[in-house]
Amino acid sequence: MPGTFLGITDKGLDVKKGWFDMASLDYSAKPSENTVTAGCPRGRCVHLDTLGKFVPGPHATGCAIFLLNGTDDADVSNPGTTTAGSFAHIAVAPTGKMSGLVATGGYEIATTEFVSDGKTYNPGDALTATKVGPGAAVAATDGQLTPGTVYHHPIVGVVSSGVSPNHNGVSSLSFWSVWLPAGANAAAPWDGTVA
Amino acid sequence: MPTKQEVQLLNETLFEQLDSPGMQKQAVDAVNDFTRTKMREDGFYRRIMPPLTITNDELDRQVDTDKPVKIVDKEPDSPAAVSIPFATLPINFYIRGPRYRVMFDRIVSPRAVKDVDELRTYVIDIRQVLSDNMIKDMLAEEDSKFLAAVDSAIGDQGAEVALSGTVQNQEIVGGITRETVVDALKIMPQTPSHFEVETCLVNNITIKELMKWGRDEMGGDFSQDIIRNGWSETNLLNCRWIVTIKTDLVLNNEMYMFASPKFIGKNYELEPTTMYIRREAFMLEYFAYQTSGGSLGHTNGLAKATFA
Numbered sequence: 001m002p003g004t005f006l007g008i009t010d011k012g013l014d015v016k017k018g019w020f021d022m023a024s025l026d027y028s029a030k031p032s033e034n035t036v037t038a039g040c041p042r043g044r045c046v047h048l049d050t051l052g053k054f055v056p057g058p059h060a061t062g063c064a065i066f067l068l069n070g071t072d073d074a075d076v077s078n079p080g081t082t083t084a085g086s087f088a089h090i091a092v093a094p095t096g097k098m099s100g101l102v103a104t105g106g107y108e109i110a111t112t113e114f115v116s117d118g119k120t121y122n123p124g125d126a127l128t129a130t131k132v133g134p135g136a137a138v139a140a141t142d143g144q145l146t147p148g149t150v151y152h153h154p155i156v157g158v159v160s161s162g163v164s165p166n167h168n169g170v171s172s173l174s175f176w177s178v179w180l181p182a183g184a185n186a187a188a189p190w191d192g193t194v195a
Numbered sequence: 196m197p198t199k200q201e202v203q204l205l206n207e208t209l210f211e212q213l214d215s216p217g218m219q220k221q222a223v224d225a226v227n228d229f230t231r232t233k234m235r236e237d238g239f240y241r242r243i244m245p246p247l248t249i250t251n252d253e254l255d256r257q258v259d260t261d262k263p264v265k266i267v268d269k270e271p272d273s274p275a276a277v278s279i280p281f282a283t284l285p286i287n288f289y290i291r292g293p294r295y296r297v298m299f300d301r302i303v304s305p306r307a308v309k310d311v312d313e314l315r316t317y318v319i320d321i322r323q324v325l326s327d328n329m330i331k332d333m334l335a336e337e338d339s340k341f342l343a344a345v346d347s348a349i350g351d352q353g354a355e356v357a358l359s360g361t362v363q364n365q366e367i368v369g370g371i372t373r374e375t376v377v378d379a380l381k382i383m384p385q386t387p388s389h390f391e392v393e394t395c396l397v398n399n400i401t402i403k404e405l406m407k408w409g410r411d412e413m414g415g416d417f418s419q420d421i422i423r424n425g426w427s428e429t430n431l432l433n434c435r436w437i438v439t440i441k442t443d444l445v446l447n448n449e450m451y452m453f454a455s456p457k458f459i460g461k462n463y464e465l466e467p468t469t470m471y472i473r474r475e476a477f478m479l480e481y482f483a484y485q486t487s488g489g490s491l492g493h494t495n496g497l498a499k500a501t502f503a
Contacts, residue, residue, distance in 0.1 A: 093298070
């Protein structure tokens with residue numbers, strides 16, 4: 001739609017250190033139906049659901065993965081029905097598979113997908129990711145990095161140099177990927193939601 | 196079939212080439228020639244919709260992605276001609292042609308790694324070992340993607356396809372006889388496009404039902420040839436018959452039918468199947484990859500029959 005398109009540089013995930021070589025720990029899978037409906041751009045944090053499909057946001061025990069492709073990327077999806085419902089084509093390829101870097105790999109990542117309003121990111125701060133609620137529900141904002149509480153939220157990264165414009169001038173958050181499952185604190189268990 | 200001595204010579208030659216920095220390209224080229232020949236021969240997607248090589252110059256740049264995209268024009272519909280009395284003018288229509296985008300992704304085989312000293316003890320053709328497993332997996336992925344798109348286009352069995360207003364996925368009762376197969380061939384021409392079937396795709400179990408046809412059904416010496424020699428690729432009922440062993444993709448008693456590729460869509464090959472081979476000290480690694488894209492732009496040239 002003219003005037004509303006997403007530019008090539010608007011969403012991004014730059015891997016400053018640790019990628020690529022043949023030993024890099026990446027993972028590819030299709031997104032869940034709800035993820036496709038809500039849309040999930042590259043740079044977001046996802047996890048695998050029980051069917052092995054990507055769902056944005058963190059999971060109590062499911063390892064975090066940082067997307068190299070978004071649901072609308074040209075090598076992921078080629079919708080063949082217009083917004084008015086007319087048939088254009090049926091894609092043989094691509095098939096909808098996305099790929100991402102697994103948080104347990106050793107990476108320093110700069111992502112455009114973080115909560116900027118009212119949040120501060122200092123080196124050493126723990127990070128989790130937004131999630132509208134437990135289960136299969138997906139919001140369009142899910143999977144953005146945001147400050148987290150160690151041993152309560154699932155921790156997906158630690159801030160390295162913090163927030164700065166990337167080489168395209170888009171504000172990005174630099175962090176090292178780590179993975180620490182949500183805490184089992186009986187007094188304050190994680191409810192599956194990250195605002 | 197090469198002899199054991201020839202195979203060992205081939206392996207040694209390949210190792211020598213991989214050993215010498217200047218000769219690595221020759222080793223890779225030799226494997227790639229072999230790989231691409233096999234790819235052309237073995238996949239049914241490639242035989243139904245032969246890949247069109249596309250170059251960088253032919254790609255269409257987009258503002259919302261830097262990934263490769265090709266835009267394809269579709270033939271527009273036009274209003275029907277009408278009979279009118281004298282002194283009446285024709286209606287106007289403004290010319291607009293629909294288009295669709297073909298996008299690309301990569302198919303990659305798993306990366307195999309091996310200590311070369313362990314490979315020295317094999318007496319099979321190492322080039323074949325390198326390529327065959329990779330090719331088998333890549334073709335399975337390619338064929339599976341194609342049939343998934345075809346199944347999506349023709350819908351569920353007995354359901355009307357909105358675009359054509361006809362049922363393009365039908366059950367035909369009565370087994371696999373001359374009558375039922377000809378009935379199956381009627382499915383596609385019933386769409387508004389009236390395409391005729393050019394290619395039939397069945398598995399290697401289903402084709403044996405056709406081989407049971409006698410002289411009265413199949414006709415004269417053809418029946419005799421099949422009884423003597425089995426089925427070989429040939430035309431029957433003015434259709435080319437492709438027989439696949441992929442019974443997990445094309446089930447028993449199923450027959451997919453395709454019109455000429457120009458009436459179906461596009462299958463573009465941006466990077467042909469390439470074997471990456473690298474030897475570092477005593478460790479050998481290799482994998483195959485290709486970049487291709489395809490779309491079905493017209494679904495009236497697709498049909499499926501399931502014989503019950």
